Amino acid sequence: xxxxxxxxxxxxxxxxxxxxxxxxxxxxxxxxxxxxxxxxxxxxxxxxxxxxxxxxxxxxxxxxxxxxxxxxxxxxxxxxxxxxxxxxxxxxxxxxxxxxxxxxxxxxxxxxxxxxxxxxxxxxxxxxxxxxxxxxxxxxxxxxxxxxxxxxxxxxxxxxxxxxxxxxxxxxxxxxxxxxxxxxxxxxxxxxxxxxxxxxxxxxxxxxxxxxxxxxxxxxxxxxxxxxxxxxxxxxxxxxxxxxxxxxxxxxxxxxxxxxxxxxxxxxxxxxxxxxxxxxxxxxxxxxxxxxxxxxxxxxxxxxxxxxxxxxxxxxxxxxxxxxxxxxxxxxxxxxxxxxxxxxxxxxxxxxxxxxxxxxxxxxxxxxxxxxxxxxxxxxxxxxxxx
Amino acid sequence: xxxxxxxxxxxxxxxxxxxxxxxxxxxxxxxxxxxxxxxxxxxxxxxxxxxxxxxxxxxxxxxxxxxxxxxxxxxxxxxxxxxxxxxxxxxxxxxxxxxxxxxxxxxxxxxxxxxxxxxxxxxxxxxxxxxxxxxxx
Numbered sequence: 001x002x003x004x005x006x007x008x009x010x011x012x013x014x015x016x017x018x019x020x021x022x023x024x025x026x027x028x029x030x031x032x033x034x035x036x037x038x039x040x041x042x043x044x045x046x047x048x049x050x051x052x053x054x055x056x057x058x059x060x061x062x063x064x065x066x067x068x069x070x071x072x073x074x075x076x077x078x079x080x081x082x083x084x085x086x087x088x089x090x091x092x093x094x095x096x097x098x099x100x101x102x103x104x105x106x107x108x109x110x111x112x113x114x115x116x117x118x119x120x121x122x123x124x125x126x127x128x129x130x131x132x133x134x135x136x137x138x139x140x141x142x143x144x145x146x147x148x149x150x151x152x153x154x155x156x157x158x159x160x161x162x163x164x165x166x167x168x169x170x171x172x173x174x175x176x177x178x179x180x181x182x183x184x185x186x187x188x189x190x191x192x193x194x195x196x197x198x199x200x201x202x203x204x205x206x207x208x209x210x211x212x213x214x215x216x217x218x219x220x221x222x223x224x225x226x227x228x229x230x231x232x233x234x235x236x237x238x239x240x241x242x243x244x245x246x247x248x249x250x251x252x253x254x255x256x257x258x259x260x261x262x263x264x265x266x267x268x269x270x271x272x273x274x275x276x277x278x279x280x281x282x283x284x285x286x287x288x289x290x291x292x293x294x295x296x297x298x299x300x301x302x303x304x305x306x307x308x309x310x311x312x313x314x315x316x317x318x319x320x321x322x323x324x325x326x327x328x329x330x331x332x333x334x335x336x337x338x339x340x341x342x343x344x345x346x347x348x349x350x351x352x353x354x355x356x357x358x359x360x361x362x363x364x365x366x367x368x369x370x371x372x373x374x375x376x377x378x379x380x381x382x383x384x385x386x387x
Numbered sequence: 388x389x390x391x392x393x394x395x396x397x398x399x400x401x402x403x404x405x406x407x408x409x410x411x412x413x414x415x416x417x418x419x420x421x422x423x424x425x426x427x428x429x430x431x432x433x434x435x436x437x438x439x440x441x442x443x444x445x446x447x448x449x450x451x452x453x454x455x456x457x458x459x460x461x462x463x464x465x466x467x468x469x470x471x472x473x474x475x476x477x478x479x480x481x482x483x484x485x486x487x488x489x490x491x492x493x494x495x496x497x498x499x500x501x502x503x504x505x506x507x508x509x510x511x512x513x514x515x516x517x518x519x520x521x522x523x524x
Binding site for chain 1: 395397398399400401402403406420428429430431432434437438439457458459460461462463464465468470471472478479480481482483484495506516518
């Protein structure tokens, strides 16, 4: 079975808020759900499949109850920030298998209002097998990604200046996004002279901490064709968790080396066919490493690939994250995967800001790395086309 | 002048039943790793099934306690500390902290030796944790 052509992304909504001290997380989920259903031209009564991850308070049971859904298929897969990209694939699979017709995916959170950030130690539950051998050492989001960066620099000669270009591209795009949390243009010099947080990652190598959320509606092809919206079809997807490999640890690559080829094979396209890519940007290194692992350039050449504006729409060869990405626009609930799909949908529909809209954007990719790059992360790749 | 090592309160690890020997050895200054009786591979962190061949025949082995820094990062927010992965001379790479040194002198491939630091604090002391310190010369 393949999901190619079996499902369409009919609705996409990114919550405009970046700070929501007066709203509950559940309320943000509900507002996102409403926004995505309205975008599709559907209603809550049409939803018969529901998908959410660890940010959803109370999980699928509380959320289905809270949203008043009457569903026959649920999925609470949690692979961190990459969850929602996997959910699109899972929804397409469920639709192809006849388990549902209209799948709703929601995510939302308030790390900014709640004072959480990537320099604080992670919260984990009891009985997790790896934590006794990691938590005493103070792993955080930023120092984990920093360790992967340090090794990448050692093996391939990647520089802080090259990494800074990822942020420069994000700021270039974000200046056109009214909702972006950070809209000022920055230079390579601004990035490398910003405060060092965890060597070798500077403050401007890190994504924003924002409140907000997003939602997607995935539907059966017949339903998509009956709606009055541009049609975005799912072409292929791949997933791959990666961990520390029992001590044969290698921090120079991500699970994208596995999820990427699976997605490209199913879609029947290659990296050269991708006109626009949403590439998870929790940190600048995340982008650089994923581009290598997905095959947009050779391993070790990510530094050269991202430099000199190559990721800027209208200037470079591969425009990415034209909303400003997690680095400048939004990283709601510290999980950016859903925003990655939403901006890819905007590009495929021709609804991105005109200053960043990619010409003839017929095939796009969204990729997420959720979790820790120097511990365990989920990798999800999704390829979509405009019909 | 860069940050020098400062003592920091380390989170007390949860003790799982199959790691009792590991923590007891740590309290005596010994670092245990698991070696598979079937495939011969070492692994870390320790499991009841070898993650390389899934055999249930594994044994505790005392590591030499020496290795080299595979990668590290110096956290500069709050009390500075160096998180790292050290490649043990037996092969496995393990998450750890680099301690008892000028943290600005660290580099990848630097030789290090295990040193145990107690987790928790005076009021609530926890198990000893394997950290590493640079080896002179």
